Amino acid sequence: MTSLAHKPAQQSRLAQMGGLVSGAAILAIILLASLMASHLIPYDPIEQNLRNTLQPPSLSHLFGTDNFGRDIFARVLHAAKLDLMIGFLCVVFPWILGLTLGGIAGYFGGLADTLIMRTVDTFTAFPFLIMVIGVIAILGPGLFGMYVALTLAGWSIYARIVRAEVLVIKKSEYILAARSLGYGHGRILVRHVIPNVVTPTIIFAMTDMVLVILSTTSLSFLGLGVQPPTPEWGVMIAEGRGFILSAWWMVTLPGLAVVLVGVALSLFGDGIARILREGSQA
Protein backbone atom coordinates (compact mmCIF):
# COMPACT_ATOMS: atom_id res chain seq x y z
CA MET A 1 0.00 0.00 0.00
CA THR A 2 2.87 2.38 0.78
CA SER A 3 5.62 0.77 -1.28
CA LEU A 4 5.97 3.85 -3.50
CA ALA A 5 6.36 6.26 -0.65
CA HIS A 6 8.65 3.99 1.27
CA LYS A 7 12.12 5.27 0.41
CA PRO A 8 11.73 9.00 0.98
CA ALA A 9 9.78 8.23 4.12
CA GLN A 10 12.67 6.23 5.48
CA GLN A 11 15.14 8.98 4.71
CA SER A 12 13.10 11.65 6.38
CA ARG A 13 12.48 9.31 9.30
CA LEU A 14 16.24 9.28 9.97
CA ALA A 15 16.40 13.07 9.74
CA GLN A 16 13.44 13.58 12.03
CA MET A 17 14.68 11.02 14.51
CA GLY A 18 17.96 12.95 14.67
CA GLY A 19 16.12 16.13 15.60
CA LEU A 20 13.87 14.34 18.04
CA VAL A 21 16.73 12.56 19.78
CA SER A 22 18.98 15.62 20.06
CA GLY A 23 16.10 17.77 21.27
CA ALA A 24 15.08 15.16 23.83
CA ALA A 25 18.73 14.74 24.93
CA ILE A 26 19.23 18.47 25.50
CA LEU A 27 15.96 18.73 27.43
CA ALA A 28 16.80 15.65 29.51
CA ILE A 29 20.25 16.99 30.40
CA ILE A 30 18.86 20.40 31.37
CA LEU A 31 16.08 18.88 33.43
CA LEU A 32 18.37 16.41 35.17
CA ALA A 33 21.01 19.04 35.93
CA SER A 34 18.31 21.35 37.24
CA LEU A 35 16.83 18.69 39.52
CA MET A 36 20.27 17.89 40.94
CA ALA A 37 21.48 21.49 40.89
CA SER A 38 21.97 21.70 44.64
CA HIS A 39 24.22 18.64 44.53
CA LEU A 40 26.17 19.76 41.47
CA ILE A 41 26.96 23.29 42.59
CA PRO A 42 28.03 24.30 46.07
CA TYR A 43 26.38 27.73 45.81
CA ASP A 44 22.89 28.70 46.92
CA PRO A 45 20.87 30.40 44.14
CA ILE A 46 19.40 33.04 46.45
CA GLU A 47 21.87 33.70 49.25
CA GLN A 48 23.82 36.90 48.65
CA ASN A 49 27.59 37.30 48.95
CA LEU A 50 28.30 40.98 48.67
CA ARG A 51 32.08 40.52 48.81
CA ASN A 52 32.02 38.48 45.60
CA THR A 53 29.92 40.60 43.23
CA LEU A 54 30.14 40.81 39.42
CA GLN A 55 32.87 38.20 39.03
CA PRO A 56 33.47 37.24 35.37
CA PRO A 57 33.12 33.56 34.41
CA SER A 58 35.91 31.45 35.90
CA LEU A 59 36.51 27.89 37.04
CA SER A 60 34.97 28.49 40.47
CA HIS A 61 31.99 30.42 39.01
CA LEU A 62 31.35 28.96 35.55
CA PHE A 63 28.89 31.68 34.55
CA GLY A 64 30.36 34.35 36.85
CA THR A 65 28.44 36.08 39.65
CA ASP A 66 25.81 38.80 39.67
CA ASN A 67 25.56 42.13 41.43
CA PHE A 68 24.64 40.41 44.70
CA GLY A 69 27.50 37.90 44.38
CA ARG A 70 25.22 34.95 43.59
CA ASP A 71 26.55 32.22 41.31
CA ILE A 72 24.80 32.67 37.94
CA PHE A 73 25.28 29.03 36.89
CA ALA A 74 23.46 27.89 40.03
CA ARG A 75 20.67 30.36 39.37
CA VAL A 76 20.35 29.38 35.68
CA LEU A 77 20.10 25.69 36.59
CA HIS A 78 17.58 26.22 39.39
CA ALA A 79 15.53 28.44 37.07
CA ALA A 80 15.28 25.68 34.43
CA LYS A 81 13.03 23.63 36.71
CA LEU A 82 10.60 26.50 37.16
CA ASP A 83 10.62 27.64 33.54
CA LEU A 84 10.05 24.16 32.15
CA MET A 85 7.27 23.51 34.63
CA ILE A 86 5.50 26.77 33.78
CA GLY A 87 5.98 26.06 30.07
CA PHE A 88 4.45 22.62 30.47
CA LEU A 89 1.53 23.56 32.71
CA CYS A 90 0.66 26.66 30.69
CA VAL A 91 0.23 24.42 27.69
CA VAL A 92 -1.60 21.63 29.51
CA PHE A 93 -4.20 23.89 31.14
CA PRO A 94 -5.26 25.65 27.90
CA TRP A 95 -5.14 22.29 26.11
CA ILE A 96 -7.58 20.71 28.57
CA LEU A 97 -9.87 23.74 28.52
CA GLY A 98 -9.80 24.02 24.73
CA LEU A 99 -10.32 20.30 24.21
CA THR A 100 -13.34 20.26 26.51
CA LEU A 101 -15.03 23.41 25.24
CA GLY A 102 -14.13 22.86 21.58
CA GLY A 103 -15.36 19.27 21.80
CA ILE A 104 -18.67 20.33 23.32
CA ALA A 105 -19.13 23.14 20.78
CA GLY A 106 -18.41 20.92 17.80
CA TYR A 107 -20.30 17.87 18.97
CA PHE A 108 -23.49 19.42 20.26
CA GLY A 109 -23.63 22.44 17.94
CA GLY A 110 -26.56 24.81 18.31
CA LEU A 111 -26.64 27.09 21.32
CA ALA A 112 -23.58 25.56 23.01
CA ASP A 113 -21.60 26.06 19.81
CA THR A 114 -22.73 29.67 19.44
CA LEU A 115 -21.96 30.57 23.06
CA ILE A 116 -18.55 28.91 23.12
CA MET A 117 -17.38 30.05 19.73
CA ARG A 118 -18.45 33.68 20.26
CA THR A 119 -16.46 33.57 23.50
CA VAL A 120 -13.53 32.21 21.52
CA ASP A 121 -13.91 35.09 19.06
CA THR A 122 -13.87 37.57 21.93
CA PHE A 123 -10.70 36.05 23.34
CA THR A 124 -8.95 35.90 19.97
CA ALA A 125 -9.79 39.55 19.36
CA PHE A 126 -7.23 40.55 22.02
CA PRO A 127 -3.55 40.39 21.12
CA PHE A 128 -1.90 37.60 23.12
CA LEU A 129 0.40 39.72 25.32
CA ILE A 130 -2.16 42.49 25.88
CA MET A 131 -4.58 39.87 27.15
CA VAL A 132 -1.97 38.26 29.41
CA ILE A 133 -0.82 41.57 30.85
CA GLY A 134 -4.44 42.65 31.35
CA VAL A 135 -5.29 39.53 33.34
CA ILE A 136 -2.13 39.84 35.43
CA ALA A 137 -3.00 43.46 36.09
CA ILE A 138 -6.28 42.26 37.59
CA LEU A 139 -4.94 39.29 39.55
CA GLY A 140 -1.64 40.84 40.56
CA PRO A 141 1.86 39.74 39.47
CA GLY A 142 3.15 36.31 40.45
CA LEU A 143 2.98 32.67 39.52
CA PHE A 144 -0.77 32.22 40.04
CA GLY A 145 -1.64 35.23 37.94
CA MET A 146 0.63 34.00 35.20
CA TYR A 147 -0.93 30.53 35.10
CA VAL A 148 -4.41 32.00 34.85
CA ALA A 149 -3.40 34.61 32.28
CA LEU A 150 -1.58 32.19 29.97
CA THR A 151 -4.43 29.68 30.20
CA LEU A 152 -7.06 32.30 29.38
CA ALA A 153 -4.99 33.65 26.51
CA GLY A 154 -4.14 30.24 25.08
CA TRP A 155 -7.24 28.05 25.19
CA SER A 156 -9.15 29.62 22.32
CA ILE A 157 -6.82 28.29 19.62
CA TYR A 158 -7.16 24.76 20.98
CA ALA A 159 -10.94 25.12 21.07
CA ARG A 160 -10.91 26.21 17.42
CA ILE A 161 -8.74 23.31 16.29
CA VAL A 162 -10.80 20.78 18.24
CA ARG A 163 -14.15 22.11 17.06
CA ALA A 164 -13.10 22.00 13.41
CA GLU A 165 -11.90 18.41 13.78
CA VAL A 166 -15.01 17.34 15.68
CA LEU A 167 -17.26 18.75 12.96
CA VAL A 168 -15.57 16.40 10.50
CA ILE A 169 -15.43 13.37 12.80
CA LYS A 170 -19.02 13.56 13.99
CA LYS A 171 -20.28 12.98 10.45
CA SER A 172 -18.33 9.77 10.06
CA GLU A 173 -20.18 6.51 10.09
CA TYR A 174 -18.52 5.17 13.21
CA ILE A 175 -20.18 7.92 15.21
CA LEU A 176 -23.50 6.97 13.63
CA ALA A 177 -22.70 3.36 14.49
CA ALA A 178 -22.04 4.37 18.10
CA ARG A 179 -25.41 6.12 18.18
CA SER A 180 -27.17 3.13 16.69
CA LEU A 181 -25.61 1.03 19.46
CA GLY A 182 -27.40 3.28 21.91
CA TYR A 183 -24.30 4.91 23.43
CA GLY A 184 -24.89 8.16 25.29
CA HIS A 185 -23.42 11.49 24.20
CA GLY A 186 -20.81 11.48 26.96
CA ARG A 187 -19.48 8.08 25.97
CA ILE A 188 -19.45 8.95 22.26
CA LEU A 189 -17.66 12.24 22.90
CA VAL A 190 -15.04 10.83 25.28
CA ARG A 191 -14.39 7.43 23.71
CA HIS A 192 -15.07 7.94 20.03
CA VAL A 193 -14.73 11.62 19.15
CA ILE A 194 -12.00 13.07 21.36
CA PRO A 195 -9.40 10.29 20.77
CA ASN A 196 -9.67 11.01 17.06
CA VAL A 197 -9.12 14.76 17.37
CA VAL A 198 -6.24 15.02 19.85
CA THR A 199 -3.40 14.51 17.36
CA PRO A 200 -3.52 17.97 15.73
CA THR A 201 -3.86 19.62 19.15
CA ILE A 202 -0.76 17.85 20.44
CA ILE A 203 1.12 18.85 17.31
CA PHE A 204 0.12 22.46 17.95
CA ALA A 205 0.91 22.17 21.66
CA MET A 206 4.49 21.19 20.87
CA THR A 207 5.09 24.50 19.07
CA ASP A 208 2.96 26.38 21.56
CA MET A 209 5.24 25.32 24.42
CA VAL A 210 8.17 27.30 22.96
CA LEU A 211 5.97 30.37 22.70
CA VAL A 212 4.74 29.93 26.26
CA ILE A 213 8.26 29.65 27.70
CA LEU A 214 9.25 32.80 25.82
CA SER A 215 6.15 34.55 27.17
CA THR A 216 6.97 33.38 30.69
CA THR A 217 10.45 34.85 30.55
CA SER A 218 9.14 38.02 28.91
CA LEU A 219 6.54 38.51 31.64
CA SER A 220 9.07 37.89 34.38
CA PHE A 221 11.45 40.28 32.63
CA LEU A 222 8.71 42.90 32.82
CA GLY A 223 8.22 42.12 36.49
CA LEU A 224 4.77 40.62 35.95
CA GLY A 225 5.59 36.97 36.39
CA VAL A 226 8.03 35.28 38.71
CA GLN A 227 9.24 37.71 41.35
CA PRO A 228 12.86 38.22 42.46
CA PRO A 229 14.79 36.84 44.22
CA THR A 230 13.40 33.55 42.85
CA PRO A 231 15.77 32.50 40.08
CA GLU A 232 14.06 32.69 36.71
CA TRP A 233 15.68 33.47 33.36
CA GLY A 234 13.54 36.51 32.59
CA VAL A 235 14.08 37.87 36.08
CA MET A 236 17.83 37.37 35.74
CA ILE A 237 17.98 39.10 32.35
CA ALA A 238 16.03 42.01 33.84
CA GLU A 239 18.42 42.25 36.78
CA GLY A 240 21.46 42.16 34.48
CA ARG A 241 20.11 44.81 32.16
CA GLY A 242 21.75 47.61 34.14
CA PHE A 243 25.13 45.90 33.95
CA ILE A 244 25.06 44.93 30.28
CA LEU A 245 28.19 46.96 29.47
CA SER A 246 30.24 46.09 32.56
CA ALA A 247 29.11 42.50 33.23
CA TRP A 248 27.90 40.96 29.93
CA TRP A 249 27.56 37.48 31.49
CA MET A 250 24.64 38.53 33.69
CA VAL A 251 22.34 39.06 30.67
CA THR A 252 23.93 36.87 28.03
CA LEU A 253 24.20 33.54 29.80
CA PRO A 254 20.57 33.30 31.06
CA GLY A 255 19.56 34.52 27.61
CA LEU A 256 21.47 31.67 25.99
CA ALA A 257 19.72 29.25 28.34
CA VAL A 258 16.37 30.47 26.97
CA VAL A 259 17.63 30.04 23.40
CA LEU A 260 18.94 26.53 24.12
CA VAL A 261 15.66 25.38 25.67
CA GLY A 262 13.70 26.97 22.83
CA VAL A 263 15.75 25.17 20.18
CA ALA A 264 15.60 21.86 22.06
CA LEU A 265 11.83 22.12 22.47
CA SER A 266 11.40 22.95 18.77
CA LEU A 267 13.47 19.94 17.69
CA PHE A 268 11.65 17.66 20.11
CA GLY A 269 8.22 19.03 19.22
CA ASP A 270 8.83 18.75 15.47
CA GLY A 271 9.91 15.14 15.87
CA ILE A 272 6.89 14.21 17.97
CA ALA A 273 4.54 16.07 15.64
CA ARG A 274 5.86 14.26 12.58
CA ILE A 275 5.55 10.86 14.22
CA LEU A 276 1.97 11.64 15.25
CA ARG A 277 1.10 12.91 11.79
CA GLU A 278 2.44 9.77 10.13
CA GLY A 279 0.62 7.62 12.65
CA SER A 280 -2.69 9.29 11.96
CA GLN A 281 -2.23 9.04 8.20
CA ALA A 282 -1.59 5.31 8.08
Next chain:
Amino acid sequence: MRDAGQPSALRPLVEVDDLTKRFGARGGLSQILGAASQRQLTAVDAVSFQINAGEILGLVGESGSGKTTLGRCLLRLVEPSSGQVRFDGKDLISLSKGDLRVARRQMQMIFQDPYSALNPRMTIRQMLSEVLRFHRICTDAAIPARIAELLALVGLDQSAADRLPRHFSGGQRQRIGIARALAVEPRFIVADEPVSAVDVSVQAQIMNLLLDLRDQLGLTILLIAHDLSVVRYVSDRVGVLYLGRLVEIAPTAQIFAAPRHPYTQALLRAAPRPDPDRHPAQPAIAGEPPSPLNPPPGCHFHTRCPLATARCKSEMPPLQTVSDGHQVRCHHHDLALLNPSPR
Protein backbone atom coordinates in the same frame (compact mmCIF):
# COMPACT_ATOMS: atom_id res chain seq x y z
CA MET B 1 -52.21 3.97 2.48
CA ARG B 2 -52.10 0.69 4.22
CA ASP B 3 -50.58 -2.36 2.69
CA ALA B 4 -53.17 -4.67 1.23
CA GLY B 5 -52.18 -7.91 2.82
CA GLN B 6 -48.92 -9.70 2.24
CA PRO B 7 -48.78 -13.05 0.51
CA SER B 8 -46.68 -14.53 3.23
CA ALA B 9 -48.26 -16.07 6.26
CA LEU B 10 -45.39 -14.68 8.35
CA ARG B 11 -46.06 -11.90 10.77
CA PRO B 12 -44.45 -8.62 9.71
CA LEU B 13 -41.56 -7.72 12.01
CA VAL B 14 -41.23 -4.17 10.76
CA GLU B 15 -44.22 -2.11 9.69
CA VAL B 16 -43.66 1.28 8.14
CA ASP B 17 -46.66 3.53 7.78
CA ASP B 18 -46.70 6.83 5.90
CA LEU B 19 -43.16 7.54 6.96
CA THR B 20 -42.10 11.04 5.95
CA LYS B 21 -38.88 12.93 6.53
CA ARG B 22 -38.49 16.55 5.53
CA PHE B 23 -35.25 18.43 5.85
CA GLY B 24 -35.57 22.16 6.07
CA ALA B 25 -33.34 25.11 6.79
CA ARG B 26 -33.99 25.67 10.45
CA GLY B 27 -32.89 28.42 12.80
CA GLY B 28 -30.25 31.00 12.00
CA LEU B 29 -30.73 33.62 9.33
CA SER B 30 -33.61 31.92 7.53
CA GLN B 31 -35.73 32.01 10.65
CA ILE B 32 -35.11 35.72 11.11
CA LEU B 33 -35.96 36.38 7.47
CA GLY B 34 -39.17 34.45 7.87
CA ALA B 35 -40.65 31.31 6.45
CA ALA B 36 -40.53 32.64 2.90
CA SER B 37 -36.89 31.69 2.55
CA GLN B 38 -37.43 28.19 3.90
CA ARG B 39 -36.83 25.43 1.40
CA GLN B 40 -37.93 22.02 2.35
CA LEU B 41 -36.56 18.83 1.01
CA THR B 42 -38.82 15.83 1.31
CA ALA B 43 -36.34 12.99 1.44
CA VAL B 44 -38.86 10.31 2.32
CA ASP B 45 -42.42 10.88 1.17
CA ALA B 46 -45.19 8.88 2.84
CA VAL B 47 -43.54 5.52 2.43
CA SER B 48 -45.38 2.43 3.67
CA PHE B 49 -44.23 -1.15 3.59
CA GLN B 50 -43.75 -4.16 5.80
CA ILE B 51 -40.90 -6.54 6.29
CA ASN B 52 -41.70 -10.05 7.40
CA ALA B 53 -39.59 -11.83 9.96
CA GLY B 54 -36.72 -13.69 8.35
CA GLU B 55 -37.11 -11.82 5.09
CA ILE B 56 -34.61 -9.83 3.07
CA LEU B 57 -36.26 -6.79 1.51
CA GLY B 58 -34.17 -5.08 -1.15
CA LEU B 59 -34.64 -1.33 -1.49
CA VAL B 60 -33.38 0.24 -4.70
CA GLY B 61 -33.14 3.81 -5.86
CA GLU B 62 -30.82 6.36 -7.43
CA SER B 63 -28.69 8.54 -5.21
CA GLY B 64 -30.96 11.19 -3.74
CA SER B 65 -33.97 8.91 -3.75
CA GLY B 66 -34.06 8.92 0.05
CA LYS B 67 -33.11 5.30 0.59
CA THR B 68 -30.36 6.03 3.14
CA THR B 69 -32.58 8.48 5.02
CA LEU B 70 -35.36 5.90 5.07
CA GLY B 71 -33.00 3.29 6.52
CA ARG B 72 -31.82 5.71 9.19
CA CYS B 73 -35.38 6.71 10.06
CA LEU B 74 -36.23 3.08 10.74
CA LEU B 75 -33.55 3.00 13.45
CA ARG B 76 -34.38 6.53 14.55
CA LEU B 77 -30.87 7.69 13.76
CA VAL B 78 -32.76 10.37 11.90
CA GLU B 79 -36.00 11.52 13.49
CA PRO B 80 -38.86 11.11 11.01
CA SER B 81 -41.13 14.13 10.46
CA SER B 82 -44.28 12.05 10.52
CA GLY B 83 -45.53 8.53 10.11
CA GLN B 84 -45.10 5.38 12.08
CA VAL B 85 -42.55 2.64 12.43
CA ARG B 86 -43.64 -0.42 14.37
CA PHE B 87 -41.14 -3.04 15.34
CA ASP B 88 -42.63 -6.32 16.48
CA GLY B 89 -45.89 -4.47 17.01
CA LYS B 90 -44.36 -1.70 19.16
CA ASP B 91 -44.34 1.89 18.00
CA LEU B 92 -40.71 3.02 17.75
CA ILE B 93 -41.32 6.69 17.11
CA SER B 94 -42.92 7.35 20.48
CA LEU B 95 -40.24 5.51 22.49
CA SER B 96 -38.47 7.42 25.23
CA LYS B 97 -34.69 7.64 25.21
CA GLY B 98 -34.30 4.82 27.69
CA ASP B 99 -36.69 2.53 25.86
CA LEU B 100 -35.00 3.40 22.60
CA ARG B 101 -31.67 2.23 24.03
CA VAL B 102 -33.23 -1.13 24.84
CA ALA B 103 -34.86 -1.28 21.42
CA ARG B 104 -31.52 -0.59 19.74
CA ARG B 105 -30.41 -4.02 20.86
CA GLN B 106 -32.96 -5.41 18.45
CA MET B 107 -31.95 -3.49 15.35
CA GLN B 108 -28.61 -2.59 13.96
CA MET B 109 -27.09 -1.01 10.92
CA ILE B 110 -24.36 -2.01 8.50
CA PHE B 111 -22.78 1.00 6.88
CA GLN B 112 -21.86 1.94 3.38
CA ASP B 113 -18.26 2.99 3.75
CA PRO B 114 -16.21 0.43 5.67
CA TYR B 115 -13.35 2.94 5.83
CA SER B 116 -15.28 5.43 7.94
CA ALA B 117 -17.50 2.98 9.80
CA LEU B 118 -14.85 1.85 12.29
CA ASN B 119 -13.24 4.01 14.96
CA PRO B 120 -9.61 4.16 13.79
CA ARG B 121 -8.29 4.34 17.36
CA MET B 122 -9.90 1.20 18.69
CA THR B 123 -8.78 -2.35 18.16
CA ILE B 124 -11.45 -4.81 17.12
CA ARG B 125 -11.40 -6.31 20.61
CA GLN B 126 -11.90 -2.91 22.30
CA MET B 127 -14.71 -2.11 19.88
CA LEU B 128 -16.56 -5.37 20.44
CA SER B 129 -16.00 -5.50 24.21
CA GLU B 130 -17.42 -2.00 24.53
CA VAL B 131 -20.61 -3.15 22.80
CA LEU B 132 -20.86 -6.34 24.85
CA ARG B 133 -20.22 -4.56 28.12
CA PHE B 134 -22.48 -1.61 27.40
CA HIS B 135 -25.46 -3.81 26.60
CA ARG B 136 -24.51 -6.41 29.22
CA ILE B 137 -24.70 -9.12 26.58
CA CYS B 138 -22.46 -11.42 28.57
CA THR B 139 -20.34 -11.44 31.73
CA ASP B 140 -16.88 -9.89 31.59
CA ALA B 141 -15.32 -13.33 31.81
CA ALA B 142 -17.25 -14.52 28.78
CA ILE B 143 -16.30 -11.56 26.59
CA PRO B 144 -13.18 -13.10 24.95
CA ALA B 145 -15.11 -16.21 24.00
CA ARG B 146 -17.97 -14.14 22.60
CA ILE B 147 -15.56 -12.04 20.55
CA ALA B 148 -13.97 -15.19 19.13
CA GLU B 149 -17.44 -16.44 18.29
CA LEU B 150 -18.37 -13.20 16.51
CA LEU B 151 -15.17 -13.17 14.49
CA ALA B 152 -15.76 -16.76 13.42
CA LEU B 153 -19.33 -15.91 12.51
CA VAL B 154 -18.25 -13.28 10.00
CA GLY B 155 -15.35 -15.35 8.72
CA LEU B 156 -12.46 -13.43 10.22
CA ASP B 157 -9.28 -14.88 11.68
CA GLN B 158 -8.95 -14.85 15.48
CA SER B 159 -5.74 -12.81 15.18
CA ALA B 160 -7.86 -9.93 13.88
CA ALA B 161 -9.05 -9.06 17.39
CA ASP B 162 -6.01 -7.14 18.54
CA ARG B 163 -5.41 -5.10 15.43
CA LEU B 164 -6.55 -1.61 14.49
CA PRO B 165 -8.98 -1.06 11.59
CA ARG B 166 -6.23 0.35 9.36
CA HIS B 167 -4.67 -3.10 9.08
CA PHE B 168 -7.68 -4.51 7.26
CA SER B 169 -8.92 -4.41 3.67
CA GLY B 170 -12.30 -2.96 2.74
CA GLY B 171 -13.96 -6.35 2.67
CA GLN B 172 -12.50 -7.32 6.04
CA ARG B 173 -13.61 -4.01 7.53
CA GLN B 174 -17.10 -4.63 6.27
CA ARG B 175 -17.03 -8.00 8.04
CA ILE B 176 -15.90 -6.26 11.23
CA GLY B 177 -18.77 -3.81 10.85
CA ILE B 178 -21.13 -6.75 10.53
CA ALA B 179 -19.61 -8.39 13.61
CA ARG B 180 -20.18 -5.18 15.58
CA ALA B 181 -23.80 -5.08 14.46
CA LEU B 182 -24.27 -8.73 15.39
CA ALA B 183 -22.68 -8.27 18.82
CA VAL B 184 -25.96 -7.06 20.32
CA GLU B 185 -27.79 -10.07 18.86
CA PRO B 186 -30.24 -8.01 16.83
CA ARG B 187 -33.28 -9.36 15.02
CA PHE B 188 -33.36 -6.72 12.33
CA ILE B 189 -30.51 -5.25 10.33
CA VAL B 190 -30.50 -2.30 7.96
CA ALA B 191 -27.68 -2.82 5.49
CA ASP B 192 -27.05 0.53 3.80
CA GLU B 193 -25.30 -0.23 0.51
CA PRO B 194 -22.99 -2.69 2.23
CA VAL B 195 -21.08 -3.57 -0.92
CA SER B 196 -20.98 -0.35 -2.92
CA ALA B 197 -17.56 0.59 -1.51
CA VAL B 198 -15.80 -2.77 -1.74
CA ASP B 199 -14.17 -4.58 -4.64
CA VAL B 200 -16.41 -6.48 -7.02
CA SER B 201 -14.65 -9.71 -6.09
CA VAL B 202 -15.54 -9.14 -2.44
CA GLN B 203 -19.14 -8.06 -3.07
CA ALA B 204 -20.38 -11.59 -3.62
CA GLN B 205 -18.64 -12.78 -0.45
CA ILE B 206 -20.31 -10.11 1.65
CA MET B 207 -23.72 -10.81 0.11
CA ASN B 208 -23.29 -14.53 0.74
CA LEU B 209 -22.28 -13.75 4.31
CA LEU B 210 -25.52 -11.79 4.78
CA LEU B 211 -27.50 -14.69 3.35
CA ASP B 212 -25.75 -17.18 5.64
CA LEU B 213 -26.35 -14.97 8.67
CA ARG B 214 -30.01 -14.66 7.79
CA ASP B 215 -30.32 -18.43 7.64
CA GLN B 216 -28.16 -19.08 10.70
CA LEU B 217 -29.50 -16.39 12.99
CA GLY B 218 -32.94 -15.85 11.53
CA LEU B 219 -32.20 -12.21 10.81
CA THR B 220 -34.55 -9.87 9.05
CA ILE B 221 -32.69 -7.57 6.70
CA LEU B 222 -33.48 -4.36 4.85
CA LEU B 223 -30.90 -4.30 2.08
CA ILE B 224 -30.42 -0.87 0.53
CA ALA B 225 -28.67 -0.68 -2.83
CA HIS B 226 -28.49 1.61 -5.79
CA ASP B 227 -28.72 -1.04 -8.43
CA LEU B 228 -30.96 -3.98 -8.94
CA SER B 229 -28.26 -6.51 -9.71
CA VAL B 230 -27.00 -6.40 -6.11
CA VAL B 231 -30.37 -7.19 -4.57
CA ARG B 232 -31.54 -9.65 -7.23
CA TYR B 233 -29.97 -12.79 -5.85
CA VAL B 234 -30.48 -12.24 -2.14
CA SER B 235 -33.76 -10.40 -1.69
CA ASP B 236 -37.11 -12.05 -1.20
CA ARG B 237 -38.87 -8.87 -2.23
CA VAL B 238 -37.71 -5.64 -3.82
CA GLY B 239 -38.96 -2.10 -3.36
CA VAL B 240 -38.09 0.74 -5.72
CA LEU B 241 -37.81 4.32 -4.51
CA TYR B 242 -37.96 7.39 -6.71
CA LEU B 243 -37.55 10.86 -5.19
CA GLY B 244 -38.61 9.66 -1.78
CA ARG B 245 -41.67 7.74 -2.92
CA LEU B 246 -42.05 4.03 -3.07
CA VAL B 247 -43.07 3.43 -6.71
CA GLU B 248 -43.14 -0.34 -6.86
CA ILE B 249 -42.76 -3.25 -4.49
CA ALA B 250 -43.06 -6.91 -5.40
CA PRO B 251 -41.53 -10.34 -4.86
CA THR B 252 -38.10 -10.41 -6.51
CA ALA B 253 -38.98 -12.88 -9.26
CA GLN B 254 -42.03 -10.86 -10.16
CA ILE B 255 -40.33 -7.51 -10.32
CA PHE B 256 -37.64 -8.84 -12.60
CA ALA B 257 -40.03 -10.80 -14.82
CA ALA B 258 -42.87 -8.31 -15.04
CA PRO B 259 -42.02 -4.85 -13.73
CA ARG B 260 -45.09 -2.64 -13.85
CA HIS B 261 -43.65 0.81 -13.22
CA PRO B 262 -41.92 2.54 -16.15
CA TYR B 263 -39.11 3.57 -13.79
CA THR B 264 -38.44 0.03 -12.67
CA GLN B 265 -38.43 -1.04 -16.29
CA ALA B 266 -35.93 1.66 -17.14
CA LEU B 267 -33.74 0.67 -14.20
CA LEU B 268 -33.71 -2.91 -15.46
CA ARG B 269 -32.83 -1.78 -18.97
CA ALA B 270 -30.02 0.35 -17.57
CA ALA B 271 -28.39 -2.52 -15.73
CA PRO B 272 -25.17 -3.44 -17.50
CA ARG B 273 -25.05 -6.94 -18.92
CA PRO B 274 -21.90 -8.82 -19.81
CA ASP B 275 -22.88 -9.31 -23.42
CA PRO B 276 -20.51 -7.72 -25.95
CA ASP B 277 -22.96 -8.14 -28.86
CA ARG B 278 -25.65 -6.17 -27.19
CA HIS B 279 -25.16 -2.47 -27.76
CA PRO B 280 -27.11 -0.01 -25.73
CA ALA B 281 -29.61 1.25 -28.25
CA GLN B 282 -30.69 4.34 -26.36
CA PRO B 283 -30.34 5.71 -22.90
CA ALA B 284 -32.72 3.83 -20.66
CA ILE B 285 -33.99 6.96 -18.95
CA ALA B 286 -33.86 10.39 -20.45
CA GLY B 287 -32.53 13.27 -18.39
CA GLU B 288 -31.45 13.72 -14.83
CA PRO B 289 -33.59 13.05 -11.80
CA PRO B 290 -35.41 16.28 -10.87
CA SER B 291 -34.23 18.20 -7.83
CA PRO B 292 -35.81 16.82 -4.67
CA LEU B 293 -36.01 20.43 -3.44
CA ASN B 294 -38.51 21.14 -6.16
CA PRO B 295 -40.08 17.87 -7.25
CA PRO B 296 -42.48 17.83 -10.19
CA PRO B 297 -46.20 17.81 -9.30
CA GLY B 298 -48.35 14.75 -9.78
CA CYS B 299 -46.28 11.66 -10.45
CA HIS B 300 -42.64 12.54 -9.73
CA PHE B 301 -41.53 10.45 -12.67
CA HIS B 302 -43.66 12.14 -15.37
CA THR B 303 -40.79 14.34 -16.57
CA ARG B 304 -38.85 11.30 -17.73
CA CYS B 305 -41.63 8.82 -18.36
CA PRO B 306 -42.40 7.55 -21.87
CA LEU B 307 -46.01 6.89 -20.89
CA ALA B 308 -46.71 10.23 -19.23
CA THR B 309 -50.05 11.90 -19.93
CA ALA B 310 -51.71 15.08 -18.68
CA ARG B 311 -53.15 13.18 -15.75
CA CYS B 312 -49.66 12.21 -14.56
CA LYS B 313 -48.67 15.89 -14.34
CA SER B 314 -51.44 16.82 -11.96
CA GLU B 315 -52.52 13.78 -10.03
CA MET B 316 -50.30 11.69 -7.83
CA PRO B 317 -50.97 8.03 -8.54
CA PRO B 318 -51.85 5.92 -5.49
CA LEU B 319 -49.99 2.76 -4.63
CA GLN B 320 -52.21 0.10 -6.19
CA THR B 321 -52.12 -3.61 -5.73
CA VAL B 322 -51.88 -5.22 -9.15
CA SER B 323 -51.40 -8.80 -8.10
CA ASP B 324 -50.68 -10.71 -4.95
CA GLY B 325 -47.98 -8.80 -3.11
CA HIS B 326 -47.23 -6.61 -6.09
CA GLN B 327 -47.93 -2.91 -5.64
CA VAL B 328 -47.19 -0.13 -8.07
CA ARG B 329 -47.63 3.63 -8.06
CA CYS B 330 -48.52 4.40 -11.68
CA HIS B 331 -51.66 5.51 -13.51
CA HIS B 332 -50.68 3.47 -16.53
CA HIS B 333 -49.45 0.27 -14.99
CA ASP B 334 -51.59 -1.68 -17.45
CA LEU B 335 -49.90 0.02 -20.37
CA ALA B 336 -46.57 -0.51 -18.68
CA LEU B 337 -47.22 -4.21 -18.64
CA LEU B 338 -47.62 -4.17 -22.43
CA ASN B 339 -44.37 -2.32 -22.79
CA PRO B 340 -41.71 -4.81 -23.89
CA SER B 341 -40.19 -6.25 -20.80
CA PRO B 342 -36.42 -5.83 -20.64
CA ARG B 343 -35.61 -9.39 -19.67
